[in-house]
Amino acid sequence: MNQPRATKVLAIGYVWPEPRSSAAGGYVMQLLGTFLQQGWDVTFSSPAGAGEHQEDLTALGIREVPIELNNSSFDAFVSELAPDIVLFEQFMMEEQFGWRVEKHCPDALRVLGTQDLQSLRHARHQRLKDRLKASDDANDFSDLFAPALREEFELMADTDLAKREIAALYRSDLNLMISEVEIELLVEQFNVPRSLLHWCPLMVDVPDSPPAPFEDRGHFIHIGNFRHAPNWDAVLWLKTTIWPLIREQLPTAQLHIYGAYTPPKATALHNAAQGFHVMNWAEDALQVMSAARVCLAPLRFGAGIKGKLVDAMICGTPNVTTPIGAEAMHGQEQWPGAITRTAQDFADSAVQLYKDQSQWSSAQTVGLQLLAQRYQKQVHGPALIAKLEYYQQHLSQLRRDNFTGSMLRHHQHKSTQYMSQWIEAKNRFKEDT
Template identity: 75%
Template sequence: MIQPAATKVLVIGYVWPEPRSSAASGHVMQILETFLQQGWDITFSSPAGPGEHKADLAELGIREMPIELNSSSFDTFIRELAPDIVLFDQFMMEEQFGWRVEEQCPTALRVLETSDLQSLRHARHQRLKDRLKADANEDDFSELFTRALREEFELMADTDLAKREIAALYRCDLNLMISEVEIELLREQFGLPADLLHWCPLMIDPPTAAPRAFDDREHFLSIGNFRHAPNWDAVLWMKSTVWPLIRQQLPKAQLHLYGAYTPPKATALHNPAQGFHVMNWAEDALQVMSAAKVCLAPLRFGAGIKGKLIDAMLCGTPSVTTPIGAEAMQGDHPWPGAVCVSAQALADEAVRLYCDKLHWQQAQSKGQTLLMDRYKQSEHGFTLIAKLQHCRKNLTTLRRNNFTGSMLRHHQHKSTKYMSQWIEAKNLKQQ
């Protein structure tokens, strides 16, 4: 009996995955692992150069194929590969390569992995800048954190970034959304059809060992890629305000900050006398998280859901964050730590968790329950595969129903093809 051919998947990544450097890369790896469990044939391509913490995809059985921007060589590559599914990692990859996929493999299912809504994150960043410009010394951000979805829409709607990103979502057959809040925003305010959006949060294998106990831990911890603007803003807020308030109550407290790609501006903040230690990159993020007593994540803007807070739950480490940090992460569950809107409240709750053993143990237990109920890899992996198979089976109907997407693909193909041909001709002439 002839076995059916394995489903071919092409993933076009904005960068090569670095799961130990960012939650976004970790999510991509979780999706790839889900595909591998199905026995699917996977090729990963990216126009980016490999980073120093790049995952070894070949070791997992995934082909690695570098590609170039604005090059017709991609046409030959994808035509010969003939993928059944093309997964764009971040919307900029759909902008660059979507029209070529449309031309060479029109029946391939087009899927966009968003990580977070970048236009939402950038709009919130601008709002924070405006807020700080109006009053740099105010530390109660409750008004900033409680905006209704309509206000978020109005903040985003006139930006070029939102128009580009929403257009890319429409042009794809399915969009993997990590945040239920972003799904609600896209459906209710931007009017995207529900069929185009699939909730696919971080997918975690539950821990098999009991987490370390209160008495076996010490110090506060903060972790995150320093290149990510929300993380860098959180570091600055901790340095200027949150950490000094903690040290007023715990004069001997120590904060360890870990992050990939530590820039000189971050190492310049290192000050052991203040208990403020910039530790650079963590070889094993879960190991340092497991050794810490409290995780600090005072995020004043951002989008999506936060890998560092999932890691904290995995390690049984209570966390103190803001409504932005906790957004779309807990569902109906209580937060495993505290969610605060001001620097003083963040400091007070962090100190309470650090000193109150019973309160800390209760927070740890809440994190374990939340993790098991919302982030099981087996459950989300099953629903993801089922959704992809449904879309492939009903692709003609789905595309007919998504007329806006078909229209946008038509215009993208025409305009981008002519521009690409002009760029190639110019390059050849210069050679």
């Protein structure tokens, strides 16, 4: 008897996955791992160049196929591959390749992995810039944290980025959302049908061995890819305001800052005399997180959920963060550390958590419980597979119901198609001449 053909998945990445450099890379690998565990046939493609810390996908049984922007070679590739599911990582990949997939593989389920709402992150960044221009108060940023959804909508609604991103959500058959807050924003303010959105947060295995105890740890840690603007802003707020407040209370305290792609402007902040150590890239983020006593994540803007804080919970490392850092991460559950709104409260909470073993141990336990309640791979992985299979089986009806998406594909993809073909023709002309 013939065995049924394995489901073919094509993932199109903005970059090649670097799970040791960013939470985004880790999330992509979690999705790919879920597909492999299901026995699916997985191919990963990207128009980006090789990354310094990219994962060896071929060692995992995933084909790596480089692709080009604005080049019809992709049409032949995708036609021959004939995927059943196409996953676009970030909306720009849907813009670039969505129309080609629709044209050559019309029956493929088109899925967009958002990781975070970029238009929300950018709007919040602009709000922070405006606030910094308007006031030199570096302590209290309460007005930036957790505004009403309507305020977020008004920040985003007139931006080109939001219009592009949300149009891509409509054009996709299903969108993987990492943040429940962003789901509510899209549904309640942008009127995106809830049926287009599937909550799929970071998916991890809950540790089965106890993490290192209080007495075996001895410094603070901050970790995050320096190419991600919220992380760089957090380092600046630490350096200029928060860390001096901590050192006033703990004169010998040490802070280790790790991040991939450390720029010269970051290494210039290193000051051993102040206990402010810029450590560059950590080959094993969990190892360095497990050695620290408290994780500091003073995020003044951002979106999605924070991989560094999930890593902290995995390692049993309590943290101090802001409402932006904790957004969509704990639901109605306790937070494994402290959520603060001012630099002074942040510093005081960090010092208290660092010194108080009882409070620290309680926060460690809360973090492990939170992992089990919200982030278990064995819960979210099967839920994702079930949703994808259901959408494959009911694809025609789901697309018919999503008339707005069909309309946007008709108009936007035509313009994208013609622009891409014009660029390709221009490039060919240059080569010929």
